[in-house]
Amino acid sequence: MKRVLVIHGPNLNLLGEREATIYGTETLETIDGKIKEAASQHQLEVETFQSNHEGAIVDKLQESRGAFDAVIINPAALSHYSIAIRDAIAATDLPVVEVHLSNIYRREKFRKTSVIAPVVVGQITGFGSDVYILALQAVVQLFRTVV
Amino acid sequence: MKRVLVIHGPNLNLLGEREATIYGTETLETIDGKIKEAASQHQLEVETFQSNHEGAIVDKLQESRGAFDAVIINPAALSHYSIAIRDAIAATDLPVVEVHLSNIYRREKFRKTSVIAPVVVGQITGFGSDVYILALQAVVQLFRTVV
Amino acid sequence: MKRVLVIHGPNLNLLGEREATIYGTETLETIDGKIKEAASQHQLEVETFQSNHEGAIVDKLQESRGAFDAVIINPAALSHYSIAIRDAIAATDLPVVEVHLSNIYRREKFRKTSVIAPVVVGQITGFGSDVYILALQAVVQLFRTVV
Amino acid sequence: MKRVLVIHGPNLNLLGEREATIYGTETLETIDGKIKEAASQHQLEVETFQSNHEGAIVDKLQESRGAFDAVIINPAALSHYSIAIRDAIAATDLPVVEVHLSNIYRREKFRKTSVIAPVVVGQITGFGSDVYILALQAVVQLFRTVV
Amino acid sequence: MKRVLVIHGPNLNLLGEREATIYGTETLETIDGKIKEAASQHQLEVETFQSNHEGAIVDKLQESRGAFDAVIINPAALSHYSIAIRDAIAATDLPVVEVHLSNIYRREKFRKTSVIAPVVVGQITGFGSDVYILALQAVVQLFRTVV
Amino acid sequence: MKRVLVIHGPNLNLLGEREATIYGTETLETIDGKIKEAASQHQLEVETFQSNHEGAIVDKLQESRGAFDAVIINPAALSHYSIAIRDAIAATDLPVVEVHLSNIYRREKFRKTSVIAPVVVGQITGFGSDVYILALQAVVQLFRTVV
Amino acid sequence: MKRVLVIHGPNLNLLGEREATIYGTETLETIDGKIKEAASQHQLEVETFQSNHEGAIVDKLQESRGAFDAVIINPAALSHYSIAIRDAIAATDLPVVEVHLSNIYRREKFRKTSVIAPVVVGQITGFGSDVYILALQAVVQLFRTVV
Amino acid sequence: MKRVLVIHGPNLNLLGEREATIYGTETLETIDGKIKEAASQHQLEVETFQSNHEGAIVDKLQESRGAFDAVIINPAALSHYSIAIRDAIAATDLPVVEVHLSNIYRREKFRKTSVIAPVVVGQITGFGSDVYILALQAVVQLFRTVV
Amino acid sequence: MKRVLVIHGPNLNLLGEREATIYGTETLETIDGKIKEAASQHQLEVETFQSNHEGAIVDKLQESRGAFDAVIINPAALSHYSIAIRDAIAATDLPVVEVHLSNIYRREKFRKTSVIAPVVVGQITGFGSDVYILALQAVVQLFRTVV
Amino acid sequence: MKRVLVIHGPNLNLLGEREATIYGTETLETIDGKIKEAASQHQLEVETFQSNHEGAIVDKLQESRGAFDAVIINPAALSHYSIAIRDAIAATDLPVVEVHLSNIYRREKFRKTSVIAPVVVGQITGFGSDVYILALQAVVQLFRTVV
Amino acid sequence: MKRVLVIHGPNLNLLGEREATIYGTETLETIDGKIKEAASQHQLEVETFQSNHEGAIVDKLQESRGAFDAVIINPAALSHYSIAIRDAIAATDLPVVEVHLSNIYRREKFRKTSVIAPVVVGQITGFGSDVYILALQAVVQLFRTVV
Amino acid sequence: MKRVLVIHGPNLNLLGEREATIYGTETLETIDGKIKEAASQHQLEVETFQSNHEGAIVDKLQESRGAFDAVIINPAALSHYSIAIRDAIAATDLPVVEVHLSNIYRREKFRKTSVIAPVVVGQITGFGSDVYILALQAVVQLFRTVV
Secondary structure (H helix, E strand, O other), rough: OOEEEEOOOHHHOOOOOOOHHHHHHHHHHHHHHHHHHHHHHHOEEEEEOOOOOOOHHHHHHHHHHHHEEEEEEEHHHHHHOOHHHHHHHHOOOOOOEEEOOOHHHHOOOHHHHOOOOHOEEEEEEEOOOOOOOOOOHHHHHHHHHOO | OOOOEEEEEEOOOOOOOOHHHHHHHOOOOOOOOOHHHHHHOOEEEEEEEEEOHHHHHHHHHHHHHHHEEEEEEHHHHHHHEEEEEHHHHHHHHOOEEEOOOOOHOOOOHHHOOOOHHHHHEEEEEOOOOOHHEEEHHHHHHHHHHHO | OOOEEEEEOHHHHHHOOHHHHHOOOOOHHHHHHHHHHHHHOOOEEEEEEEEEOOOHHHHHHHHHHHHEEEEEOOOOOHHHOOOHHHHHHOOOOOOOEEEEEEOOHHOOHHHHHHOOOHHHHHEOOOOOOHHHHHHHHHHHHHHHHHO | EEEEEEEEOOHHHOOOOOHHHOOOOOOOHHHHHHHHHHHOOOOOEEEEEEEEOOOHHHHHHHHHHHHEEEEEOOHHHHOOOHHHHHHHHHHHOOOOEEEOOOHHHHOOOHOOOOOOOOHHEEEEOOOOHHHHHHHHHHHHHHHHHHO | OEEEEEEEEOOHHOOOOOHHHHHHOOOHHHHHHHHHHHHHHHHOOOEEEEOOOOOHHHHHHHHHHHEEEEEEEEOOHHHHHHHHHHHHHHHOOEEEEEOOOHHHHHHHHHOOOOOOHHHEEEEOOOOOOOHHHHHHHHOOOOOOOHH | OEEEEEEEEOOOHHHHOOOHHHHOOOHHHHHHHHHHHHHHHOOEEEEEOOOOOOHHHHHHHHHEEEEEEHHHHHOOHHOOHHHHHHHHHHHHOEEEEEEOOOOHHOOHHHHHHOHHHOOOOOEEOOOHHHHHHHHHHHHHHHHHHEE | OEEEEEEEEOHHHHOOOOOOHHHHHOHHHHHHHHHHHHHHOOOOEEEEEEEEOHHHHHHHHHHHHHHHHEEEEEEHHHHHOOOHHHHHHHHHOOOEEEEEEOHHHHHHHHHHHOOOHOOOOEEOOOOOOOOHHHHHHHHHHHHHOOO | OOEEEEEEEOHHHHHHOOOOHHHOOOOOOHHHHHHHHHHHHOEEEEEEEEEEOOHHHHHHHHHHHEEOOOEEEEEHHHHHOOOHHHHHHHOOOOOEEEEEEHHHHHHHHHHHHOHHHHHHOEEEEEOHHHHHHHHHHHHHHHHHHOO | OOEEEEOOOOOOHHHHOHHHHHHHOOOOOHHHHHHHHHHHHHHEEEEEEEOOHHHHHHHHHHHHHHEEOEEEOOOOHHHHHHHHHHHHHHHOOOOOOEEEOOOOOHHHHHOOOOHHHOOOEEEEEEEOOHHHHHHHHHHHHHHHHOO | OOOOEEEEEHHHHHHHOOHHHOOOEEEEHHHHHHHHHHHHHHEEEEEEOOOOOHHHHHHHHHHHHHHEEEEEEEOOHHOOOOHHHHHHHOOOOOOEEEOOOOOOOOOOHHHOOOOOOOHHEEEEEEEOOHHHHHHHHHHHHHHHHOO | EEEEEEEOOOOOOHHOOOOHHHHOOOHHHHHHHHHHHHHOOOOEEEEEEOOOOHHHHHHHHHHHHHOOOOEEEEEEEEEOOOOHHHHHHHHHHOOEEEEEEEOOOHHHHHHHOOOOOHHHEEEEEEEOOOOHHHHHHHHHHHHHHHO | OOEEEEEEOOHHOOOOOOHHHOOOOOOHHHHHHHHHHHHHHOOOOEEEEOOOOOOHHHEEEHHHHHEEEEEEEEOHHHHHOHHHHHHHHHHHOOEEEEEEEEOHHHHHHHHHHOOHHOOOEEEOOOOOOOOHHHHHHHHHHHHHHHO
């Protein structure tokens, strides 16, 4: 049974409690529930992790090597400047999928550049919490291709 | 039964015949087959359309209003300069999903900017022909949300 | 009797049907009617032409030489990148007037630069469909000056 | 009877005396005469005002509130840097039309950006002194629309 | 008894009459009253001065040397281009405090750069008319430090 | 009794021990003392918090919701790149005031841009440790306005 | 016998009729005649093609695979923005030579960048209609090298 | 006897009283004395004029036509943004020489660009008040050449 | 006996396990061994420290004051954006040497700018793990100079 | 008999000895042989000259006036910054052709701009040593046109 | 008796023979004659030196230390990129004056930046060969000031 | 016995005689002595070479092939624009080390970019004349690795 790590970046623990027009009304707990349900349908084991600390996300990515078969990451604010996370992803041999809840190409100029994007397999952006479900599906597909 | 229009931009008719390291080995025919199969699983009716002509794609987008319930578009080279297509999408009341076969954020600098992205619901990029399947799934999800 | 060609660029055929807050509620048909009425008041013969195809507009501009005495063009989205239309205008010996329905200097950054503007006689922007009527007047004035 | 204020920016008092190839051979007096004649045809009352002082133009714009129904302004050199005039226009509740004698998009790079343009109704540029006549017509049209 | 000069730049004489969502509903007269009241509480003598003319503000700043012990200035639109005011401040031996009613870092891009800021002691921005009261307090504090 | 949280960013714990010409000779302890004294004069309860960790500051900001009525933050080095802190502030419903000890507009180019500034109520910069006292006053004023 | 396709971009059908100081006085017909004569001297079969439509040029380039042994293209205005043509050339396995009648490095700034240049074998620019003759020679040389 | 107008821009009336390390210790009065002495040696009549008002300098430049044979101008802060002065100089048929007391290429970045420079005969910068004496000499030389 | 602190930034704990073509095949443990051996040859006491947390590195740098005589730092990814580390170094009175394993000037554009470089004594880049040995030597030399 | 000077810039004397994948395997001697052979076929006299010294190339270009009828130059590295060579070419009355062995538009960004290109007749780039042969042909053609 | 070195940069040896509309009709010999005549009037000894070689100019500047009391340099094309000459001037303890025959601020964009200007005493530009005479005068004045 | 070439760029022959605060007080002769002493300790043969001529340095680099086993170069001013030296280094099969006496990242903006850096093995900057000694050590280490 394949294992997938889902990483939520800074402030995503506030989902559902703030700026609902941009980020929707679901809480992170609800979303994690949806992710786990979808994962079990795909017969995947899934672990979710949220942190506001760049360093903690780098640590977690390093530990994912060996322990997981793929990573789904929503780097949130860190997408735009954390080269440390970029390097941690590049050092991981696992397939990594980047997701964003909102369509970042519609927002402030600085949100249009992700320093993470060039080192991931692919990016899914703009469908609210469905981006995690779509990313799981993409991961399932990647497992098939590689095998 | 919901109807979905899938638009393939310039040079995508050559898929499978050229630059396989970037775009994969499947032909557009194979991909269209996969799209139709997936659509039928979701109980969607689907039409696919390919053109090397910006104007023809604008015409097609305009005709999609009323005739379709959603559009999936891979604007290919036109992603980077066709404001005409951007305006045609903005004029459409339908949900539009942008897809790219390759991870455009890994390639030449000019491929990192899509003038289309700010007017679509979301973007899926980098999973090869699976981006169309994921986009269909996203569309199914959008139909649910709206209803 | 002088002849004037009026060219409408991509998506202007949708006028009145979409984004009324930006472009107003008149259809292109209504506007063409107004143009013709105003033209007859000035004793001008007028032909209107709309296309979503850059190449078709270039073709039309080339044919206008000899057949018309002046051109009024609303290049719409193509204003911002069509050097082909710019060159076609530069190759025309006729006076050309550029018009825009909305005040393009109030909108997205990319709409503030027209590659067409440096090769026309003058530009009228921001008065809704009245820009065509004002352009006709400008043309009448140009005919007087040249004679 | 509607009242229109026409403002001429710095150095326009020299019209007809200098650089005739760019600005034409009419003096400002002649132009003001033409403006008044055209105004009376439209049954408008018109006042013209010229100053080389940014501050004086800001003062005049402030006074126009209540005293006039519309403003036509040729900000000349000040178009490119006077945010004070921009703010004065934004603070005015009147419709303001910006005009330029020459096609500013054909000239030095710094003349292609007007800091005034984003706060006016529309802009007319490049038809010599006819821009004032066209602007009057645009104003007449605006009066009709609003009523 | 220390003397403080308060300078209001272009269009601030319109406060309370326009764009209340940005600048608030108090008139400049009301604000000047509040400034004087606060000044008397701090046992400061205060003079207020408003002008739409860059040159008049430069003149006033030059005269402030010897006549005042500190200057509070809201350069308004001139913040963004008046190097003449910048040089006048640099030539003054007095402490100068720059204030802005609105948070200029939230507005149009050109409003985010103040050519004045590098030559003042400090800047207070975004608290409506309270910026003047806070600036007075800052000045009181500066007097203490220097003594 | 209103509660105010004061956050000091990276390296501010070294105040008074280093670079006195830029940052003054008071230690953070002294400054915190002054803040508390001023707070008690305004009948405010105040808590101060310093960290060199971006993540810890984000955590603290998240916790401030409900527990405090306003936040004063000196983001120090993080002002210039921490979009995570920006997002945390935007997610807070509390009024937030940004302060800087030195006039950042006089220093290295990269210090002139604060990614935090667009999401705070206002900014006070350049008066040494008095910026905290002024910010408290601003907060008091904000409480009055809102009530 | 080797076959060479010569593609002329937008507005080149007007050669000889307009702007003779930039483009010379020969018509496209004359130039095509010269090309064919030179081709027969090199024992090459040659086909010439002109279009004002980007899409038609992309179609033609796609058809050239298999049907021709080399392509000479003067993309004219499309040189500066048609990534669709760039991609079509990259997808062709044939050697492609880019030519320009005028020295594009002497003209407007936007003409100095060709998005086509990075995907062709070489570029010949500035010798009037002789660029086609030189390109034929280059092609002959390329055939020798590859064989 | 030839007549020369010398214009001093904003803040130059403070010379000798401020920032002596940049601008020297002579007052404007002393410098004007030196200019007049040198002028009489060259048998030139000279008038000097200082203003902090851009508009007043434009007015003065306009009046110089007919009344003077050459102009020497130190535009000071206005060098960097006053297109109104640039246009006034361009409209003058007289030879104009631009001078700066300090070497502006050694100072802040914004001081390195003069919008005036492209419309004057020549520029002399960096020799303190001697720049006026050198400019007089240059003017004498220009009179000889033209005669 | 002099004490030297060696700091390794994010992801350097993975050395030898990933991307060997860029970073070599030695593990961080091996490198730390080499550093200690070289240090003992120079009669230096050395402590090594690795962290993926920017805040932890700032903390460590602050503690180094008094406890160490010099610092050698490989900031890795943080070189390119951590102004917090830059400020911590500037606040340290110790000589600091910056090192990079790979030649950062050969890699992605964003790796060519180190925000740390302007506040260190010197930089050594591109010799693999030998950069630490060379930095120790540089430090020894600095100790001699200062004494 | 017409005389042509061929100038080879810095490092071209190493041709065939280094970086064969970019510059080919022929030595400069071989290439000069080919040039001379082709020249004699065209009944041209040819002289070749190589130098690593910008000044020596400027000297040579100056001497070419009168002594030669045309110049072919491969400025190599100097293409990108030698304004001295640009000025020397502009001062020459002879037709000058610029050549590059490799397609410079495919390489590092700084190689895409030639400061020489705007002052030559035309440029031929990317066909290996054949560029010299093609340039000779272009020169022959130029001689015909001028006569 | 004071000694002055005059350095003429690349291509100035061609003066009078080329591009007379930009550089005038005098030869360098004539100009050197004028310089010597003017020098003798000021009782200065003068040596003139021209070279097309950057290195030779650096050598000459280095030798000028001790041998001369001031340097006048027209760096011509090298003004825009020769940091080597800039550094040689900075290393010279002598006053250096930069001159240009033409008004470089009227010409191509790259000619508007002199890398030399920030290290000289002052710059004189645009008066043809008179710039040398004016520079001599400036030097005489500098000698007086320093004594 | 390995042979190492040390190249000193323009103006380094003046070391110790000028700008001691930046470059130190040692003469180049002293430094060359230190280099030779250190070389003999490492049992290396060393040759030092200084020139103010870019071309002479290119010549020397070309000759180093075969004659030396490694090169240490301080390109001084030429670091920032000499693509000719860059290409000469790239054409050399020897390991090349770039050194700078001062920390170039602390100085003028143009000194922060070395066009040489991307083609060397590594760079050592900012330790005064010790950079040569450290570079020798780096070279010794490189010899070990390669063997």
